[in-house]
Amino acid sequence: DAYFANAIDAVLFEQKFNASDVRQKGKLGDGSFGQVNLATDVATDRELVVKSARSVQGAAQLQIAEEYMNRRVRRAPLVAQGCAKYLGSFDVVEDAASPCLVWAFEGDVTLEELIVRRDYPECVEEAIYGRERDESDDYAKRTSAVAKSVLRGLLFTLGGLHDIGIVHRDVKPANLVLMGRRFKLVDFGAAADLRVGVNYDPEQSLLDPFYSPPENFIMPERIPAPPPLRPLAATFAPLVWAAFLPDLFDSFSAGLVFLQMCVPQLRGRKVMDPNGSFRSNLEDAGYDLRKWRKKVEPLGWDFSALDVGGGLGWDLACRLVCKRNFLQRGRLGCNTALLHPFFWTP
Ligand code: ADP
Ligand code: MG
Incomplete structure:
Protein backbone atom coordinates (compact mmCIF):
# COMPACT_ATOMS: atom_id res chain seq x y z
CA ASP A 1 0.00 0.00 0.00
CA ALA A 2 1.46 3.32 -1.09
CA TYR A 3 0.63 5.15 2.14
CA PHE A 4 2.29 2.47 4.26
CA ALA A 5 5.38 2.36 2.05
CA ASN A 6 5.58 6.13 2.20
CA ALA A 7 5.56 6.11 5.99
CA ILE A 8 8.34 3.48 6.17
CA ASP A 9 10.30 5.41 3.58
CA ALA A 10 10.05 8.59 5.58
CA VAL A 11 11.47 6.92 8.70
CA LEU A 12 14.21 4.85 7.11
CA PHE A 13 15.57 6.75 4.16
CA GLU A 14 14.63 10.35 4.39
CA GLN A 15 16.91 13.04 5.59
CA LYS A 16 15.51 15.24 8.34
CA PHE A 17 17.12 18.62 7.87
CA ASN A 18 17.77 21.01 10.66
CA ALA A 19 15.88 24.22 10.04
CA SER A 20 18.69 26.24 11.59
CA ASP A 21 21.25 24.61 9.25
CA VAL A 22 19.42 25.48 6.07
CA ARG A 23 20.38 28.94 4.93
CA GLN A 24 18.05 30.15 2.21
CA LYS A 25 19.55 32.25 -0.55
CA GLY A 26 18.12 33.48 -3.83
CA LYS A 27 14.65 32.86 -5.17
CA LEU A 28 14.27 30.30 -7.95
CA GLY A 29 10.53 30.38 -8.42
CA ASP A 30 7.44 31.96 -7.06
CA GLY A 31 4.13 30.18 -7.50
CA SER A 32 0.77 31.12 -6.05
CA PHE A 33 0.95 28.29 -3.50
CA GLY A 34 4.66 27.87 -2.83
CA GLN A 35 7.99 29.58 -2.97
CA VAL A 36 11.17 27.92 -4.21
CA ASN A 37 14.55 29.03 -2.93
CA LEU A 38 18.14 28.11 -3.48
CA ALA A 39 19.75 27.20 -0.13
CA THR A 40 22.86 25.79 1.51
CA ASP A 41 23.04 23.22 4.24
CA VAL A 42 25.72 24.85 6.41
CA ALA A 43 26.39 21.55 8.18
CA THR A 44 27.49 19.81 4.97
CA ASP A 45 27.97 22.76 2.60
CA ARG A 46 25.58 21.10 0.20
CA GLU A 47 23.53 23.18 -2.23
CA LEU A 48 19.81 22.61 -1.93
CA VAL A 49 16.50 23.63 -3.39
CA VAL A 50 13.82 24.33 -0.80
CA LYS A 51 10.10 24.70 -1.42
CA SER A 52 7.95 26.22 1.29
CA ALA A 53 4.19 26.63 1.30
CA ARG A 54 2.72 30.10 1.28
CA SER A 55 0.25 31.07 3.92
CA VAL A 56 -2.73 30.86 1.61
CA GLN A 57 -5.76 28.60 1.76
CA GLY A 58 -4.97 25.09 0.58
CA ALA A 59 -1.22 25.61 0.23
CA ALA A 60 -0.31 23.31 3.13
CA GLN A 61 -2.48 20.54 1.70
CA LEU A 62 -0.79 20.83 -1.67
CA GLN A 63 2.63 20.81 -0.06
CA ILE A 64 1.77 17.56 1.72
CA ALA A 65 0.55 16.11 -1.58
CA GLU A 66 3.81 17.14 -3.25
CA GLU A 67 5.77 15.46 -0.49
CA TYR A 68 3.75 12.30 -1.05
CA MET A 69 4.47 12.37 -4.81
CA ASN A 70 8.18 12.83 -4.32
CA ARG A 71 8.38 9.88 -1.93
CA ARG A 72 6.39 7.77 -4.32
CA VAL A 73 8.63 8.72 -7.24
CA ARG A 74 11.78 7.96 -5.32
CA ARG A 75 10.74 4.34 -4.95
CA ALA A 76 10.50 3.94 -8.73
CA PRO A 77 14.16 4.11 -9.81
CA LEU A 78 13.64 4.55 -13.55
CA VAL A 79 11.20 7.39 -12.96
CA ALA A 80 13.34 8.96 -10.25
CA GLN A 81 16.25 9.21 -12.69
CA GLY A 82 14.22 11.64 -14.74
CA CYS A 83 13.09 13.80 -11.82
CA ALA A 84 14.81 16.18 -9.42
CA LYS A 85 16.47 14.28 -6.58
CA TYR A 86 14.25 14.52 -3.52
CA LEU A 87 16.17 14.49 -0.25
CA GLY A 88 13.74 15.11 2.59
CA SER A 89 12.12 17.87 4.57
CA PHE A 90 12.17 20.08 7.64
CA ASP A 91 9.78 22.16 9.66
CA VAL A 92 10.51 25.86 10.08
CA VAL A 93 8.52 26.00 13.28
CA GLU A 94 7.42 23.16 15.50
CA ASP A 95 4.13 21.54 14.44
CA ALA A 96 4.06 23.49 11.19
CA ALA A 97 1.04 22.86 8.97
CA SER A 98 3.29 21.51 6.25
CA PRO A 99 7.01 20.74 5.86
CA CYS A 100 9.55 22.54 3.69
CA LEU A 101 10.61 20.12 0.96
CA VAL A 102 14.25 19.73 0.00
CA TRP A 103 15.86 18.63 -3.29
CA ALA A 104 19.46 18.45 -4.38
CA PHE A 105 20.48 21.45 -6.45
CA GLU A 106 21.90 20.11 -9.68
CA GLY A 107 21.42 22.94 -12.15
CA ASP A 108 19.20 25.95 -12.51
P1 ADP B 1 6.36 26.37 -8.70
O1 ADP B 1 5.21 25.73 -8.04
O2 ADP B 1 6.67 27.73 -8.18
O3 ADP B 1 6.28 26.33 -10.19
P2 ADP B 1 8.64 24.59 -9.01
O4 ADP B 1 8.80 23.34 -8.23
O5 ADP B 1 8.30 24.46 -10.45
O6 ADP B 1 7.62 25.52 -8.23
O7 ADP B 1 9.98 25.42 -8.89
C1 ADP B 1 10.10 26.70 -9.45
C2 ADP B 1 11.37 26.83 -10.25
O8 ADP B 1 12.49 26.54 -9.42
C3 ADP B 1 11.48 25.86 -11.41
O9 ADP B 1 10.87 26.39 -12.56
C4 ADP B 1 12.97 25.72 -11.56
O10 ADP B 1 13.50 26.80 -12.30
C5 ADP B 1 13.47 25.84 -10.15
N1 ADP B 1 13.67 24.51 -9.51
C6 ADP B 1 12.75 23.76 -8.89
N2 ADP B 1 13.27 22.61 -8.41
C7 ADP B 1 14.57 22.63 -8.76
C8 ADP B 1 15.67 21.73 -8.56
N3 ADP B 1 15.55 20.58 -7.90
N4 ADP B 1 16.87 22.11 -9.03
C9 ADP B 1 17.03 23.27 -9.67
N5 ADP B 1 16.05 24.15 -9.90
C10 ADP B 1 14.83 23.85 -9.45
MG1 MG C 1 6.76 25.02 -11.72
Whole structure:
Protein backbone atom coordinates (compact mmCIF):
# COMPACT_ATOMS: atom_id res chain seq x y z
CA ASP A 1 0.00 0.00 0.00
CA ALA A 2 1.46 3.32 -1.09
CA TYR A 3 0.63 5.15 2.14
CA PHE A 4 2.29 2.47 4.26
CA ALA A 5 5.38 2.36 2.05
CA ASN A 6 5.58 6.13 2.20
CA ALA A 7 5.56 6.11 5.99
CA ILE A 8 8.34 3.48 6.17
CA ASP A 9 10.30 5.41 3.58
CA ALA A 10 10.05 8.59 5.58
CA VAL A 11 11.47 6.92 8.70
CA LEU A 12 14.21 4.85 7.11
CA PHE A 13 15.57 6.75 4.16
CA GLU A 14 14.63 10.35 4.39
CA GLN A 15 16.91 13.04 5.59
CA LYS A 16 15.51 15.24 8.34
CA PHE A 17 17.12 18.62 7.87
CA ASN A 18 17.77 21.01 10.66
CA ALA A 19 15.88 24.22 10.04
CA SER A 20 18.69 26.24 11.59
CA ASP A 21 21.25 24.61 9.25
CA VAL A 22 19.42 25.48 6.07
CA ARG A 23 20.38 28.94 4.93
CA GLN A 24 18.05 30.15 2.21
CA LYS A 25 19.55 32.25 -0.55
CA GLY A 26 18.12 33.48 -3.83
CA LYS A 27 14.65 32.86 -5.17
CA LEU A 28 14.27 30.30 -7.95
CA GLY A 29 10.53 30.38 -8.42
CA ASP A 30 7.44 31.96 -7.06
CA GLY A 31 4.13 30.18 -7.50
CA SER A 32 0.77 31.12 -6.05
CA PHE A 33 0.95 28.29 -3.50
CA GLY A 34 4.66 27.87 -2.83
CA GLN A 35 7.99 29.58 -2.97
CA VAL A 36 11.17 27.92 -4.21
CA ASN A 37 14.55 29.03 -2.93
CA LEU A 38 18.14 28.11 -3.48
CA ALA A 39 19.75 27.20 -0.13
CA THR A 40 22.86 25.79 1.51
CA ASP A 41 23.04 23.22 4.24
CA VAL A 42 25.72 24.85 6.41
CA ALA A 43 26.39 21.55 8.18
CA THR A 44 27.49 19.81 4.97
CA ASP A 45 27.97 22.76 2.60
CA ARG A 46 25.58 21.10 0.20
CA GLU A 47 23.53 23.18 -2.23
CA LEU A 48 19.81 22.61 -1.93
CA VAL A 49 16.50 23.63 -3.39
CA VAL A 50 13.82 24.33 -0.80
CA LYS A 51 10.10 24.70 -1.42
CA SER A 52 7.95 26.22 1.29
CA ALA A 53 4.19 26.63 1.30
CA ARG A 54 2.72 30.10 1.28
CA SER A 55 0.25 31.07 3.92
CA VAL A 56 -2.73 30.86 1.61
CA GLN A 57 -5.76 28.60 1.76
CA GLY A 58 -4.97 25.09 0.58
CA ALA A 59 -1.22 25.61 0.23
CA ALA A 60 -0.31 23.31 3.13
CA GLN A 61 -2.48 20.54 1.70
CA LEU A 62 -0.79 20.83 -1.67
CA GLN A 63 2.63 20.81 -0.06
CA ILE A 64 1.77 17.56 1.72
CA ALA A 65 0.55 16.11 -1.58
CA GLU A 66 3.81 17.14 -3.25
CA GLU A 67 5.77 15.46 -0.49
CA TYR A 68 3.75 12.30 -1.05
CA MET A 69 4.47 12.37 -4.81
CA ASN A 70 8.18 12.83 -4.32
CA ARG A 71 8.38 9.88 -1.93
CA ARG A 72 6.39 7.77 -4.32
CA VAL A 73 8.63 8.72 -7.24
CA ARG A 74 11.78 7.96 -5.32
CA ARG A 75 10.74 4.34 -4.95
CA ALA A 76 10.50 3.94 -8.73
CA PRO A 77 14.16 4.11 -9.81
CA LEU A 78 13.64 4.55 -13.55
CA VAL A 79 11.20 7.39 -12.96
CA ALA A 80 13.34 8.96 -10.25
CA GLN A 81 16.25 9.21 -12.69
CA GLY A 82 14.22 11.64 -14.74
CA CYS A 83 13.09 13.80 -11.82
CA ALA A 84 14.81 16.18 -9.42
CA LYS A 85 16.47 14.28 -6.58
CA TYR A 86 14.25 14.52 -3.52
CA LEU A 87 16.17 14.49 -0.25
CA GLY A 88 13.74 15.11 2.59
CA SER A 89 12.12 17.87 4.57
CA PHE A 90 12.17 20.08 7.64
CA ASP A 91 9.78 22.16 9.66
CA VAL A 92 10.51 25.86 10.08
CA VAL A 93 8.52 26.00 13.28
CA GLU A 94 7.42 23.16 15.50
CA ASP A 95 4.13 21.54 14.44
CA ALA A 96 4.06 23.49 11.19
CA ALA A 97 1.04 22.86 8.97
CA SER A 98 3.29 21.51 6.25
CA PRO A 99 7.01 20.74 5.86
CA CYS A 100 9.55 22.54 3.69
CA LEU A 101 10.61 20.12 0.96
CA VAL A 102 14.25 19.73 0.00
CA TRP A 103 15.86 18.63 -3.29
CA ALA A 104 19.46 18.45 -4.38
CA PHE A 105 20.48 21.45 -6.45
CA GLU A 106 21.90 20.11 -9.68
CA GLY A 107 21.42 22.94 -12.15
CA ASP A 108 19.20 25.95 -12.51
CA VAL A 109 18.58 26.57 -16.17
CA THR A 110 15.21 25.47 -17.52
CA LEU A 111 14.17 24.49 -21.01
CA GLU A 112 11.97 27.59 -21.00
CA GLU A 113 15.06 29.79 -20.74
CA LEU A 114 17.08 27.76 -23.24
CA ILE A 115 14.63 27.65 -26.13
CA VAL A 116 14.42 31.43 -26.38
CA ARG A 117 18.18 31.87 -26.48
CA ARG A 118 19.83 33.04 -29.65
CA ASP A 119 22.22 30.08 -29.60
CA TYR A 120 19.47 27.46 -29.35
CA PRO A 121 19.77 24.56 -30.28
CA GLU A 122 23.58 24.73 -29.85
CA CYS A 123 23.30 25.57 -26.14
CA VAL A 124 21.28 22.43 -25.52
CA GLU A 125 23.47 20.33 -27.80
CA GLU A 126 26.50 21.32 -25.83
CA ALA A 127 24.83 20.37 -22.57
CA ILE A 128 23.46 17.00 -23.61
CA TYR A 129 26.24 15.77 -25.89
CA GLY A 130 29.09 17.65 -24.25
CA ARG A 131 29.90 19.26 -27.61
CA GLU A 132 28.20 20.46 -30.75
CA ARG A 133 26.74 17.37 -32.34
CA ASP A 134 27.71 17.67 -35.95
CA GLU A 135 28.67 21.04 -37.24
CA SER A 136 28.13 19.97 -40.83
CA ASP A 137 24.41 19.38 -40.20
CA ASP A 138 22.02 22.19 -40.98
CA TYR A 139 19.75 23.97 -38.52
CA ALA A 140 16.73 21.75 -39.15
CA LYS A 141 18.61 18.50 -38.60
CA ARG A 142 20.26 19.70 -35.42
CA THR A 143 17.05 21.10 -33.98
CA SER A 144 15.26 17.87 -34.78
CA ALA A 145 17.97 15.78 -33.08
CA VAL A 146 17.96 17.92 -29.94
CA ALA A 147 14.16 17.92 -29.72
CA LYS A 148 14.09 14.16 -30.23
CA SER A 149 16.54 13.57 -27.43
CA VAL A 150 14.70 15.82 -24.98
CA LEU A 151 11.27 14.46 -25.93
CA ARG A 152 12.45 10.86 -25.62
CA GLY A 153 13.66 11.47 -22.07
CA LEU A 154 10.49 13.33 -21.14
CA LEU A 155 8.16 10.66 -22.54
CA PHE A 156 10.15 7.94 -20.82
CA THR A 157 9.83 9.64 -17.44
CA LEU A 158 6.14 10.43 -17.94
CA GLY A 159 5.43 6.89 -19.14
CA GLY A 160 7.05 5.53 -15.99
CA LEU A 161 5.03 7.92 -13.85
CA HIS A 162 1.82 6.80 -15.52
CA ASP A 163 2.76 3.18 -14.91
CA ILE A 164 2.75 3.84 -11.18
CA GLY A 165 -0.56 5.68 -11.38
CA ILE A 166 0.64 9.28 -11.25
CA VAL A 167 -0.32 12.02 -13.70
CA HIS A 168 1.93 15.10 -13.54
CA ARG A 169 -0.46 17.68 -15.07
CA ASP A 170 2.07 20.50 -15.17
CA VAL A 171 4.42 19.47 -17.95
CA LYS A 172 5.98 22.59 -19.47
CA PRO A 173 9.44 23.94 -20.31
CA ALA A 174 9.66 25.82 -16.98
CA ASN A 175 9.35 22.51 -15.13
CA LEU A 176 12.16 20.86 -17.08
CA VAL A 177 15.47 21.72 -15.43
CA LEU A 178 18.77 20.96 -17.11
CA MET A 179 20.71 18.82 -14.64
CA GLY A 180 23.97 17.44 -15.96
CA ARG A 181 23.33 15.94 -19.37
CA ARG A 182 19.58 15.74 -19.27
CA PHE A 183 16.44 17.59 -18.45
CA LYS A 184 14.72 16.51 -15.28
CA LEU A 185 11.11 16.98 -14.38
CA VAL A 186 10.32 19.09 -11.32
CA ASP A 187 7.20 20.41 -9.63
CA PHE A 188 4.76 17.71 -8.55
CA GLY A 189 2.48 20.33 -7.04
CA ALA A 190 -0.37 19.56 -9.43
CA ALA A 191 0.27 15.82 -9.78
CA ALA A 192 -2.39 13.27 -8.88
CA ASP A 193 -2.05 9.69 -7.74
CA LEU A 194 -5.11 8.05 -9.17
CA ARG A 195 -4.56 4.77 -7.35
CA VAL A 196 -4.98 6.14 -3.87
CA GLY A 197 -6.64 9.42 -4.67
CA VAL A 198 -4.00 11.95 -3.56
CA ASN A 199 -4.77 15.31 -5.22
CA TYR A 200 -7.47 13.43 -7.05
CA ASP A 201 -10.03 16.16 -7.19
CA PRO A 202 -8.02 19.34 -7.28
CA GLU A 203 -8.94 22.96 -7.54
CA GLN A 204 -9.30 23.90 -11.18
CA SER A 205 -7.06 26.87 -10.52
CA LEU A 206 -4.19 24.50 -9.86
CA LEU A 207 -3.81 23.51 -13.48
CA ASP A 208 -1.82 25.80 -15.75
CA PRO A 209 -4.13 26.48 -18.71
CA PHE A 210 -1.17 27.40 -20.93
CA TYR A 211 -0.19 23.76 -21.48
CA SER A 212 -3.45 21.97 -20.67
CA PRO A 213 -5.30 19.91 -23.27
CA PRO A 214 -8.74 21.11 -24.37
CA GLU A 215 -10.53 18.48 -22.27
CA ASN A 216 -8.97 19.79 -19.06
CA PHE A 217 -12.13 21.52 -18.02
CA ILE A 218 -14.32 18.46 -18.45
CA MET A 219 -12.17 15.67 -17.15
CA PRO A 220 -11.89 16.33 -13.42
CA GLU A 221 -15.65 16.78 -13.10
CA ARG A 222 -16.40 13.64 -15.03
CA ILE A 223 -14.18 11.43 -12.95
CA PRO A 224 -16.15 10.17 -10.00
CA ALA A 225 -14.53 10.42 -6.56
CA PRO A 226 -12.71 7.27 -5.43
CA PRO A 227 -14.43 5.05 -2.88
CA PRO A 228 -13.37 5.88 0.68
CA LEU A 229 -11.93 2.44 1.48
CA ARG A 230 -8.43 2.08 0.13
CA PRO A 231 -8.71 -1.56 -1.05
CA LEU A 232 -11.77 -0.50 -3.02
CA ALA A 233 -9.96 2.50 -4.42
CA ALA A 234 -7.25 0.17 -5.69
CA THR A 235 -9.69 -1.80 -7.82
CA PHE A 236 -11.46 1.37 -8.87
CA ALA A 237 -8.38 3.17 -10.20
CA PRO A 238 -7.72 0.86 -13.17
CA LEU A 239 -11.33 1.32 -14.24
CA VAL A 240 -10.97 5.09 -14.11
CA TRP A 241 -7.76 4.73 -16.05
CA ALA A 242 -9.33 2.58 -18.75
CA ALA A 243 -12.33 4.85 -19.09
CA PHE A 244 -10.64 8.25 -19.02
CA LEU A 245 -6.99 7.63 -19.89
CA PRO A 246 -5.87 10.54 -17.70
CA ASP A 247 -2.29 10.08 -18.91
CA LEU A 248 -3.34 11.71 -22.18
CA PHE A 249 -3.32 14.98 -20.26
CA ASP A 250 0.48 14.81 -19.98
CA SER A 251 1.08 13.55 -23.51
CA PHE A 252 -0.72 16.60 -24.92
CA SER A 253 1.48 18.94 -22.87
CA ALA A 254 4.58 17.02 -23.94
CA GLY A 255 3.45 17.49 -27.54
CA LEU A 256 3.26 21.26 -27.03
CA VAL A 257 6.76 21.26 -25.54
CA PHE A 258 7.95 19.32 -28.58
CA LEU A 259 6.35 21.85 -30.94
CA GLN A 260 8.04 24.70 -29.08
CA MET A 261 11.43 23.05 -29.41
CA CYS A 262 10.95 22.63 -33.16
CA VAL A 263 9.03 25.68 -34.40
CA PRO A 264 10.83 29.00 -33.75
CA GLN A 265 7.59 31.02 -33.93
CA LEU A 266 6.20 29.05 -30.98
CA ARG A 267 9.02 29.71 -28.54
CA GLY A 268 8.31 31.71 -25.44
CA ARG A 269 5.81 31.12 -22.67
CA LYS A 270 3.29 33.74 -23.72
CA VAL A 271 2.71 31.95 -27.02
CA MET A 272 0.72 29.25 -25.19
CA ASP A 273 -1.67 31.74 -23.60
CA PRO A 274 -5.18 30.26 -23.91
CA ASN A 275 -6.37 33.64 -25.17
CA GLY A 276 -3.43 34.07 -27.51
CA SER A 277 -3.51 33.51 -31.25
CA PHE A 278 -1.83 30.08 -31.26
CA ARG A 279 -4.26 28.40 -28.90
CA SER A 280 -7.30 30.07 -30.45
CA ASN A 281 -6.20 29.21 -33.99
CA LEU A 282 -5.67 25.64 -32.85
CA GLU A 283 -9.12 25.59 -31.36
CA ASP A 284 -10.61 27.00 -34.56
CA ALA A 285 -8.92 24.17 -36.43
CA GLY A 286 -10.59 21.68 -34.07
CA TYR A 287 -7.16 20.80 -32.61
CA ASP A 288 -6.19 19.37 -35.97
CA LEU A 289 -2.53 20.34 -36.30
CA ARG A 290 -2.49 19.70 -40.07
CA LYS A 291 -5.35 22.13 -40.62
CA TRP A 292 -3.69 24.70 -38.37
CA ARG A 293 -0.40 24.40 -40.24
CA LYS A 294 -2.08 25.24 -43.56
CA LYS A 295 -3.07 28.56 -42.01
CA VAL A 296 0.27 29.61 -40.58
CA GLU A 297 2.73 28.17 -43.07
CA PRO A 298 1.93 30.81 -45.73
CA LEU A 299 2.84 33.41 -43.07
CA GLY A 300 6.39 32.11 -43.13
CA TRP A 301 6.34 29.81 -40.09
CA ASP A 302 9.23 27.40 -40.07
CA PHE A 303 8.37 23.70 -39.84
CA SER A 304 11.67 22.46 -41.26
CA ALA A 305 12.80 20.75 -38.05
CA LEU A 306 9.61 18.69 -37.98
CA ASP A 307 9.92 17.76 -41.66
CA VAL A 308 13.39 16.27 -41.30
CA GLY A 309 13.68 12.65 -42.49
CA GLY A 310 10.31 12.45 -44.24
CA GLY A 311 8.32 14.24 -41.58
CA LEU A 312 8.21 11.61 -38.84
CA GLY A 313 8.53 14.32 -36.21
CA TRP A 314 5.59 16.16 -37.69
CA ASP A 315 3.53 12.98 -37.71
CA LEU A 316 4.29 12.40 -34.03
CA ALA A 317 3.44 16.01 -33.14
CA CYS A 318 0.05 15.57 -34.85
CA ARG A 319 -0.64 12.47 -32.78
CA LEU A 320 0.21 14.17 -29.50
CA VAL A 321 -1.33 17.60 -29.97
CA CYS A 322 -4.87 16.65 -30.92
CA LYS A 323 -8.29 16.07 -29.44
CA ARG A 324 -9.29 12.74 -28.03
CA ASN A 325 -12.52 11.43 -29.41
CA PHE A 326 -15.47 9.79 -27.70
CA LEU A 327 -13.71 6.56 -26.85
CA GLN A 328 -10.72 8.57 -25.60
CA ARG A 329 -8.69 7.39 -28.57
CA GLY A 330 -6.85 9.37 -31.18
CA ARG A 331 -4.08 10.78 -29.02
CA LEU A 332 -0.99 8.74 -28.18
CA GLY A 333 -0.08 8.06 -24.57
CA CYS A 334 3.54 8.59 -23.53
CA ASN A 335 4.61 4.95 -23.60
CA THR A 336 2.99 4.38 -26.98
CA ALA A 337 4.51 7.55 -28.40
CA LEU A 338 7.96 6.15 -27.57
CA LEU A 339 7.30 3.37 -30.11
CA HIS A 340 6.75 5.89 -32.92
CA PRO A 341 9.22 5.51 -35.84
CA PHE A 342 10.46 9.04 -35.16
CA PHE A 343 12.48 7.49 -32.34
CA TRP A 344 13.90 4.63 -34.42
CA THR A 345 16.92 6.73 -35.39
CA PRO A 346 19.16 8.65 -32.97
P1 ADP B 1 6.36 26.37 -8.70
O1 ADP B 1 5.21 25.73 -8.04
O2 ADP B 1 6.67 27.73 -8.18
O3 ADP B 1 6.28 26.33 -10.19
P2 ADP B 1 8.64 24.59 -9.01
O4 ADP B 1 8.80 23.34 -8.23
O5 ADP B 1 8.30 24.46 -10.45
O6 ADP B 1 7.62 25.52 -8.23
O7 ADP B 1 9.98 25.42 -8.89
C1 ADP B 1 10.10 26.70 -9.45
C2 ADP B 1 11.37 26.83 -10.25
O8 ADP B 1 12.49 26.54 -9.42
C3 ADP B 1 11.48 25.86 -11.41
O9 ADP B 1 10.87 26.39 -12.56
C4 ADP B 1 12.97 25.72 -11.56
O10 ADP B 1 13.50 26.80 -12.30
C5 ADP B 1 13.47 25.84 -10.15
N1 ADP B 1 13.67 24.51 -9.51
C6 ADP B 1 12.75 23.76 -8.89
N2 ADP B 1 13.27 22.61 -8.41
C7 ADP B 1 14.57 22.63 -8.76
C8 ADP B 1 15.67 21.73 -8.56
N3 ADP B 1 15.55 20.58 -7.90
N4 ADP B 1 16.87 22.11 -9.03
C9 ADP B 1 17.03 23.27 -9.67
N5 ADP B 1 16.05 24.15 -9.90
C10 ADP B 1 14.83 23.85 -9.45
MG1 MG C 1 6.76 25.02 -11.72
